[in-house]
Amino acid sequence: MSASRSAHRLPGFAGWLLAAGVTTLGVGTPVPASGEVTFSKDIAPILQRSCQRCHRADGFAPMSLVTYEEVRPYARAVKHRTGLRDKPGVMPPWMIEKNIGIQRYKGDSSLGEQEILTIAAWVDGGAPEGDPADLPPPLSWPDRLAWEIGEPDLIVDSPSFTMPALAADWWGSFDPIPMGLTEDRYIAAYEVKELHDAKNKEIAVEGAAQQTAGLSIFHHALFKTLNPDGDNFATCCNTHEAGRNAEWFDPEAGKQVKAGATLFFNTVHIHANGRETTARMRVGFKFHPRGYTPAVHSQLLHIATNPDLIDIPGMAKDVRFDGMVTLQDNVKVTVFEPHMHLPGVRMCLEATYGQTVETLSCAGYNHxxxxxxxxxxxxAPLLPKGTILRIIGYFDNSPSNPVVPDPRNWSGGGNRSVDNMNINIGQVIPLTDEQFEAEMEKRRRTFLSDGERRAILGCPLCVPFGRETPQAARSQ
Ligand code: HEC
Incomplete structure (x- = not known):
């Protein structure tokens, strides 16, 4: 444990409140007392901003959270789910821990602490409606799917797959699908939606309904674009996973897809959800403008625990496995994506360079x-070659983890959802020494005033620990 790591730990929220002895949140406005919070004035705006993208009549979530009548029966559940913060089950789904590591991510949909406390105060005060005249104007959703990346430039659908209500997991691949491109383009972002018919069906098998995002059957799918000339260097994409959000590539590292390319789902994992379900994946792509060329190329960097070593006793909580790589290049880390299975509950990503040990990100995990x-x-972390990147995965195979079907069972590594994986499906951009120095200089200019020496989290050589200059540290 090094000084630099603990320096980035902020006191937990509860500790902060105790220390400050107040019920306001620093510079923000005070959280209203229970009796004053109403649905119309305080809660409806939060639901519009953070929930209705999925929770509306034709949305992806099981129930609509638009009108007072719709929300009232779920008031306690809304307080519970939003109050989970970074723990599995939280709503909206976003599990980055806010008291450690880097805090700035694209598309962060989490609620602020003040919004969470306002919801709690509303429910504790009896969940009153208030004056309907205070309601914000209702939102309209022109596109049923409400893409996070904005209106896609290209949409490609996978074939449909029908999964019985109760069946063993299925793995396989789909034949490459023509994308219909007549010119070369560069992909800036992509997002995958599962379209299925499960929502309006009765539960067919008693007790078999799994807790799965919106009753999805695609647990995950690895996919890539294949260029017609067989040149697959730097082509898109990565993966779809149940409930996964959009992914943006670094703006300087757009992924090329050529005219005539196909989309290949090479590994697809499908699991039953308790209702016979027919579903397909819809991939939306956002392109860079024509004429764009990337300055750098990003690539996948998997960090994993050897599955043969994963050994989780029945009824065991707080089981931990690590995985490590030593970086052979300078890199910019652009994506942190914990991938575990049912017993997985949390993962941290940590970087060690010389005497500097930093936790970059920790997130709760929900299969x-x-x-x-x-x-x-x-x-985005800027890590010099020689850095050790470590993942630390935490597993809960006890009755306190509601998604584990039978915690009495031993659980090892493997592909089924009841087995385990401990992987960070990360993306990195390898950088030459010159590119790396230029990126660090940009970072220093963004965060430090002239001559200031203060650690920048995720950039151990921006201001090296115990050294006078970055150059001195580089020559060690
Ligand atoms: C990305 C889509 C999405 C967003 C955004 C989202 N939800 Fe959900 N929500 C779901 C899905 C899908 C489920 C069912 C699966 C599950 O429970 O994880 C769900 C389940 C729930 C449940 C449990 C329902 C029950 O039957 O007990 C509550 C409560 C809830 N959401 C509240 C909220 C609130 C409040 C917000 C905003 C602060 C929100 N959700 C934002 C998709 C979403």
């Missing part, structure tokens, strides 16, 4: 909501 966390451009 139904496998999220990719894309760092904001000015916050």
């Amino acid at each position: 139904s909501w496998v999220l990719a966390y894309t760092f904001e451009d000015d916050y």
Whole structure:
């Protein structure tokens, strides 16, 4: 444990409140007392901003959270789910821990602490409606799917697959699908939606309904674009996972897809959800403008625990496995994506360079909501070659983990959802020494005033620990 790591730990929220002895949140406005919070004035705006993208009549979530009548029966559940903060089950689904590591990610949908406390105060005060005249104007959703990346430039559908209500997991691949491109383009971002018919069906098998995001059957799918000339260098994409959000590539590292390319789902994992379900994946792509060329190329960097070593006793909680790589290149880390299975509950990503040990990100994990966390451009870790990147995965195979079917069972590594994986499906951009120095200089200019010496989290050589200059540290 090094000084630099603990320096980035902020006191937990509860500790902060105790220390400050107040019920306001620093510079923000005070959280209203229970009796004053109403649905119309305080809660409806939060639901519009953070929930209705999925929770509306034709949305992806099981129930609508638009009118007072719709929300009232779920008031306690809304307080509970939003109050989970970074723990599995939280709503909206976003599990980055806010008291450690880098805090700036693209598409961060989490609620602020003040919004969470306002919801709690509303429910504790009896969940009153208030004056309907205070309601914000209702939102309209022109596109049923509400893409996070905005209106896609290209949409490609996978073939449909029908899964019985109760069946063993299925793995396989789909034949490459023509994308219909007549010119070369560069992909800036992509997002995958599962379209299925499960929502309006009765539960067919008693007790078999799994807790799965919106009753999805595609647990995950690895896919890539294949260029017609067989040149697959730097082509898109990565993966779809249940409940996964959009992924943005670094703006300087767009992925090329050529005219005549196909989309190949090479590994697809499908699991039953308790209702016979027919579903397909819809991939939306956002392109860079024509004429764009990338300055750098990003690539996948998997960090994994050897599955043969994963050994989790029945009824065991707080089981931990690590995985490590030593970086052979200088890199910018653009995406943190924990991938575990049902017993997985948390993963941290840690970087060690010389005497500097830094926790970059920690996130809760939920097998139904496998999220990719894309760092904001000015916050993406810049790690010199020789850095050891470590993942630390935490597993809960005890009755306190509601998604484990039978915690009495031993659980090892493997592909089924009841087995385990401990992987960070990360994206990195390898950088030459010159590119790396230029990126660090940009970072220093963004965060430090002239001559200031203060650690920048995720950039150990921006201001090296115990050294006078970055150059001195580089020559060690
Ligand atoms: C990305 C889509 C999405 C967003 C955004 C989202 N939800 Fe959900 N929500 C779901 C899905 C899908 C489920 C069912 C699966 C599950 O429970 O994980 C769900 C389940 C829930 C449940 C449990 C329902 C029950 O039957 O007990 C509550 C409560 C809830 N959401 C509240 C909220 C609130 C409040 C917000 C905003 C602050 C929100 N959700 C944002 C998709 C979403």
